[in-house]
Amino acid sequence: MIPTITAFADSPDQGAGQARDMRVRWALEEVGQPYDVRLVSFAEMKQPEHLALHPFGQIPTYEAGDVGLFESGSIVLHIAQQHPGLLPEDKAARARAITWMFAALSTIEPPILDREAAEYLEGDMPWYAEHLAVVEERIRSRLEALASRLGDSEWLDGAFSAGDLVLVGVLRRLKGSELLAAHPNLLAYVARAEARPAFRRAFSAQLAVFTDAHASA
């Protein structure tokens, strides 16, 4: 059973790997599961057919047999539960890895999303810089706690897990920012994850959507 995921037909980042299908592709590559991709336009995402699969009209989605899911975190967890490789066998360690998935999405990503929302919704406002400073302070506080916990460890908690995968997906939103660069151990952690063969295959696959489209245009 080959699952089908959805991705942007025309991604805002043109293949820089920030769209959330990247996290799902990466998880599928880590466990060695082939997959099909259906590209959807912004207009198609708001149509009833796509909304039936994703009530918020976004990507990615995941379909395999009678399973139809949305939310990259949930899809990554589903993949990790179906295949070995992304969650420890030990029950307590498994629950901790899942905890890190939630921490990445629920504690660390929100102020980072906020920073992006501020840029595209309020970037032209006279008070943008003042607001940005407040948002960045919230991000800084999360990253300090995270950097302190990670220390010199290779991964969050033993072997690489779905928790690392989702967290790195979140931290990559800060690529090029001094917020991340302020923590050399977090920079090195992200670089270690990006060097994984599964990450590189997933990155190439999502980039090819745009380079191939250019080639044929």
Next chain:
Amino acid sequence: MIPTITAFADSPDQGAGQARDMRVRWALEEVGQPYDVRLVSFAEMKQPEHLALHPFGQIPTYEAGDVGLFESGSIVLHIAQQHPGLLPEDKAARARAITWMFAALSTIEPPILDREAAEYLEGDMPWYAEHLAVVEERIRSRLEALASRLGDSEWLDGAFSAGDLVLVGVLRRLKGSELLAAHPNLLAYVARAEARPAFRRAFSAQLAVFTDAHASA
């Protein structure tokens, strides 16, 4: 094995049920699992002993035997996986219920948290009202999609699940706001959840921390 959770010794909401231990208490009540509570002060939350359990220095945490977790979403999922009652048996339906947990925390809650952060961090700024309007528009867009998906259904997807529990926990942050009141079906959905005996027991237990403290003060 009686699990121990942590909660605020001095909650900002004084028992209005907005602190995130409420979600965990509610899940434990739904599955009929007794639990102990350890109250922690704001100072204690930043001490090494608590940070070892919760790297971001917050509540709730969950400890049972060799399992030590943080993040309310992860704790609710763990409880739901340990006991019957909060996740469907059917695998596809189970994955969909978990998807709603992630949607609540990762898609719906972030702009709601943003609105709270704006109020306490930027409420005195001259541009607060303008910024609030932008944040509320993001919330409005999520709630419209959610209200449209829920329609006249009792719960999100068949029987009450951990997805409903977490989502209602998130929507309750908007209690009293016109944002929620604009959608009578969402208001009714929250009210249905709050009428559940397990919710009421959990709510009373978290409120008692403060009323009992007052009584003995």
